[in-house]
Every structure is written in C-alpha cells, then in structure tokens.
Amino acid sequence: MNTAECIVKILENSGVKHIFGHPGEQIIPFYGALNNSKIDHVLMRHEQGAVHAADAYSRVSGNFGVCISTAGPGALNMVMGVGVAFKDSIPLLVITGDNSLNHENDDEFQDIDIEAIFKPITIKTFNPKNGRSAINNIKKAVKILNNESRGPIHINFPKNVLLDKSIDDNDCNLDLSSDYYLFSDYRVASDLSYDYCDYNKIDEALLEIKKSRRPLIVAGAGIFWADSIEELKKFSEINKIPIAHTYHSKGLINDYGLELGLVGIRGSKMANFAFENADLIIFLGSKISERTTHINSNFDFKNAKTKVISVNIDQNVLFGDIKIHANVKKVLNHFNHSNIVNNSSKSSFNNLFNNSWVADIFQNNEKIHIDGLESKEIPLKPQVAIKLIMEYFNDLDNLDNFKDYILVNDAGSHTTWVNLISEIYNKRIIFSGAMAPMGYGLPAACGASISKPNNNVILINGDGGFQMNVQELATISSNKLPILIIVLNNSQLGVIRQWETIYNEDLRYSVDLENPDFLKLANAYGIEAESVSSIEELISAIKNLKLDKPYLLEVLIAEEDIPVVKF
Numbered sequence: 001m002n003t004a005e006c007i008v009k010i011l012e013n014s015g016v017k018h019i020f021g022h023p024g025e026q027i028i029p030f031y032g033a034l035n036n037s038k039i040d041h042v043l044m045r046h047e048q049g050a051v052h053a054a055d056a057y058s059r060v061s062g063n064f065g066v067c068i069s070t071a072g073p074g075a076l077n078m079v080m081g082v083g084v085a086f087k088d089s090i091p092l093l094v095i096t097g098d099n100s101l102n103h104e105n106d107d108e109f110q111d112i113d114i115e116a117i118f119k120p121i122t123i124k125t126f127n128p129k130n131g132r133s134a135i136n137n138i139k140k141a142v143k144i145l146n147n148e149s150r151g152p153i154h155i156n157f158p159k160n161v162l163l164d165k166s167i168d169d170n171d172c173n174l175d176l177s178s179d180y181y182l183f184s185d186y187r188v189a190s191d192l193s194y195d196y197c198d199y200n201k202i203d204e205a206l207l208e209i210k211k212s213r214r215p216l217i218v219a220g221a222g223i224f225w226a227d228s229i230e231e232l233k234k235f236s237e238i239n240k241i242p243i244a245h246t247y248h249s250k251g252l253i254n255d256y257g258l259e260l261g262l263v264g265i266r267g268s269k270m271a272n273f274a275f276e277n278a279d280l281i282i283f284l285g286s287k288i289s290e291r292t293t294h295i296n297s298n299f300d301f302k303n304a305k306t307k308v309i310s311v312n313i314d315q316n317v318l319f320g321d322i323k324i325h326a327n328v329k330k331v332l333n334h335f336n337h338s339n340i341v342n343n344s345s346k347s348s349f350n351n352l353f354n355n356s357w358v359a360d361i362f363q364n365n366e367k368i369h370i371d372g373l374e375s376k377e378i379p380l381k382p383q384v385a386i387k388l389i390m391e392y393f394n395d396l397d398n399l400d401n402f403k404d405y406i407l408v409n410d411a412g413s414h415t416t417w418v419n420l421i422s423e424i425y426n427k428r429i430i431f432s433g434a435m436a437p438m439g440y441g442l443p444a445a446c447g448a449s450i451s452k453p454n455n456n457v458i459l460i461n462g463d464g465g466f467q468m469n470v471q472e473l474a475t476i477s478s479n480k481l482p483i484l485i486i487v488l489n490n491s492q493l494g495v496i497r498q499w500e501t502i503y504n505e506d507l508r509y510s511v512d513l514e515n516p517d518f519l520k521l522a523n524a525y526g527i528e529a530e531s532v533s534s535i536e537e538l539i540s541a542i543k544n545l546k547l548d549k550p551y552l553l554e555v556l557i558a559e560e561d562i563p564v565v566k567f
Helices: 003-013 025-034 047-061 073-077 079-087 114-121 131-147 199-211 229-239 269-277 328-336 349-354 356-362 382-396 413-421 441-451 463-468 470-478 494-503 518-524 535-543
Strands: 018-021 040-043 065-069 092-098 124-126 153-158 215-219 243-245 259-262 280-284 307-312 322-325 405-409 456-462 483-489 528-532 551-556
Touching: 003 025, 003 131, 003 153, 018 047, 018 441, 025 065, 025 092, 025 153, 040 470, 047 065, 047 073, 047 079, 047 092, 047 441, 047 470, 065 073, 073 079, 073 092, 073 114, 079 092, 079 114, 092 114, 092 131, 114 124, 114 153, 124 131, 131 153, 199 280, 199 307, 199 322, 199 328, 215 229, 215 269, 229 328, 243 269, 259 269, 269 356, 280 328, 307 328, 382 413, 382 456, 382 483, 382 535, 405 413, 405 441, 413 456, 413 494, 441 456, 441 463, 441 470, 441 483, 456 463, 463 470, 463 483, 470 518, 483 518, 518 528, 518 551, 528 535, 535 551
Parallel strands: 018 040, 018 065, 065 092, 092 153, 124 153, 215 243, 215 280, 243 259, 280 307, 307 322, 405 456, 456 483, 483 551, 528 551
Antiparallel strands: none
16 A cells, blocks of 8 residues: 555545545646545646635535645645635645655756745645655644644645555554644644633633623634534523624624624624624634724724633634633533523513613614615616625525525625625625635635535626636536526726726726626536626526526626725
C-alpha cells in the first residue's frame, strides 16, 4: 500500500463523501487511489472553482469540505478560494500535489514554495517529507477539522511521498476520540463533553447577564457550526434577551418575537438601536468586524460604555470584558441550566412588551425604505427583480411538494439588494462575506447542490461575476445539478461604476461590458435558458420554471445605484 491509498482510506473512514478538484501530473497517485474508493470526485473546470465548491459544501453540510489540485499552477489557482475560506472561518481540507523531493534542479518545472504561499491563509499547513509523516499530518488535520471549525488546513504532498510504499493497513485506522493527534498550538475538543471551558468565566458572564437591564445577543455563524439554534432561542426566550444577527447568520434564526434582524451597516433600525443602547452585548460565535460595529459615523463601539461577553471556539477572535473560549452550544447549555440567572419565569411572547427594554426596541420597528420598488420601468430595476423573485420562492415554501431552497449569492450590487429586500428564515444564504471575490457564486452553487441534493439551489449572479467562473456551467451540466442560475444583466460592473462616480462624477472607465449571448452560452453547455426584461415576463418565467434540472434565467436590468454606506 502506498501513502496515497492510505490517505484516501483515512478520508473514507472520516466520513468524506465528496472531493472537489482538478487532476494534474504531480497529484496523479492520489487520483489513482481515489479511483478505487467510495469517495465521489467532482471534476471542477478550474481549481478556484474547486475550492469555492468545497467551501459552500462545508457551509451547507456543517462538515469540512475537501478540495484538491496539482502542483505549481494548480495550487496557485486555489489561493483565492482558500483566502475566502480563511477570512470566513470555513473548515476545509486543501490538498495539493507537488514535485518529488530530492530533485537536483532548484528551478524545476512548475516548482514553487507552495507551503509558504498557503501559510498566511490557513490555520495550519503541512509539508510532509515521507509517508509516515504524511499519514500523521492527515490524521491531525481531520481531527482538527472535525472538532474545531475555524478555517482551512493545507497539506502539500510531494509526488514521491504519495508513492511511498512503507505504509500498511494498520496505519490507515482513524480514532477521532483519541487525543493522540493533538499538538501544542491547537486545543481540540473531541466532542461537546470535552471539558476545556473556563467555568469561572461562564459564571462571571451569567452574573453580568443577571445585572444587565438592556442586554442584546449578537449571533454569528458559529451558531450554525455548533448546531445550537434551538439552544440560542431557548436562552433568548427564557431571559427575554433580543437577538440580532450578523451577515453570516442571516436566515438561521426563525422569525419569532425577539429576533431583530441584521445588525450593522445594512442593519435593521431595531437591531442597530439595540446595539447602540445596550448595556451588555453577548457575541455568540461571531467575529467583530466593521460591518457589525459601524452603526453610524458618531458611534464608537470600542469606547461605548457597554459590557461585552464573547464566546467563540477560535480563541484568536475573542474580545471584550469576558472572553469564553468554548463551543457555543456547550456554553448555551450551561447558561440554560444555570441557577444564577432567574429562569423560573418562562413568560410567553404575549407578555413580551412587559419588558421595557424590549418595548423600547420595538418602537423602532420600521422597515428599511428602498427607493424604486414600485417601478414598472423596462428594463427592470434590479431591486424590483429581486423583490419579485424572493417573494415568489418564499410563497412556495407553503406548498407541500416544494423542496426547501438554498440561496447562493456572488459578489456585486445584487448582493446588497438581496440583503436589503429578502426576509428569509430557516434557510442557508451562502455568500463570501469577508473577501467577497467575484466568481464565487457559480462554483459555490455546485457545492451547495451536491451537499444537499434534495434541496433547490437558487443562484443570483451579476453579469460580471457570472463570467469570472463561467466554465463551471460544465460542472452543473455534466452532474445534472438542479440549480436555477439567475443572471442580472446590466452590461456593466455596477458597483465599480458607482464608486468611480463617487470618486469623480465624470469618471466612467473600464466598467461597461460587451457581454456574450448568455442564452446561447448556456445552451452550448446543454442548459436551457430564457431572457426577460419586464415584470410580466419575469413573473411568467418564474411561475413556469422546472426546478428539477439546471436552468438559466437572464433578467435584463437597468443601471441603478445601491444605497452607499460611508465610513
């Protein structure tokens, strides 16, 4: 048995079902092993697409995603996708092949220091020199990714290491309950009962919660990764603490009495009022970012007289007065079973407004005003198109035969419109938040669809971002993925055009696009498509969609500025 065969067995034993990648010379031994395994390889048409697909697969499934490429250009093509996962704390196993060790030429064909390139954008990178260390590295990586979901791990396998035949079957056993694979710079919990919480800090936090008169919860994506939505709602309901959410937890929390909506630069008036006036903010599974804390130009979060409790599995992002390094679910369970907070009174939401703090918040219950929503112009304003699309699919939720859907967004002005207009609950909204590269959407939709084949996937793209990774239409077609691809086409890079105008009102440079015929392009890949430009055409198109197969819907839209937030 060689190293590559053992690695694939370890991945099988760890529960990996899919790997997204593109083959190349130096990674061929791995593909040889993969060919004889139960793991499905999803052939992407570009290595960046492979990482984005694995990223979305992870966001949807809650498990780590796996992507693979060869040396040199293959590895470098992955860098953008790995950077996205790193910024958004998405657990990925990133595998690259490399030239064999001990070569005589220091400037060998396609040779580059892959480990050095990936080190700043991963939580750990390995570069094993023999089969034995390669096996230990993959086991360490799987151990971390299964238990501390906070970013990508990279392993670079030289070709001769993959071909090392000094491995036997016993080396391929994987015991995730063992602490053998822990190493000094990581603290890993093998399960929720693994006790590495500081209970003194948890009790200190509970005392602050009891003293608080104006508490607020800010829930981040860690709520999803810890599978703790119900625990969060219980904690909120029992103690009458309202919940605001970050960009990455949009759609996770059900529409119920204490949910305030998004907080931050695109936030609801209720959520931002609560954030500015709270005497205690409890950040659960959330990083601190300017998108969350930038409420208005006069508000300084760091200097506000507000107590802060933060709970996160990643100790590097903890901040505030009380920092709890722990799994969010574990902490919420401790909160909910503690006698420190008076949780004997389980008032129903009918008595919600008996709490003066909550009543003050709900006096600010005003929807964000969006200009142009009633326009009937041709071509459509983008906000009108998105409003019609989201209303239609939300209405379908009430039908027994309608599959639940996952919404995927690329980067561009449409992302802002979706965020401002959509009211989505109990759904996953997949987008790249902190890095926001154009071209994320199409491969991400592939990963989401493969992760949840019984769900519909709706991708909303701009015409610029769509063309960044348009080759992944081949992946959609060859795998018959039932993805609805909506391309909002205004023949321009709309956000950049708008920023150019802000910089200089007469500047309009390299932002107008000469687009191909998107319908013919989709058809060339065997995907049905149609184009609409009016309200009537759009309504007719979405009512007649067949959501059991790939479909591209081009919506011709007008030039329109998004509401700009100035820092």
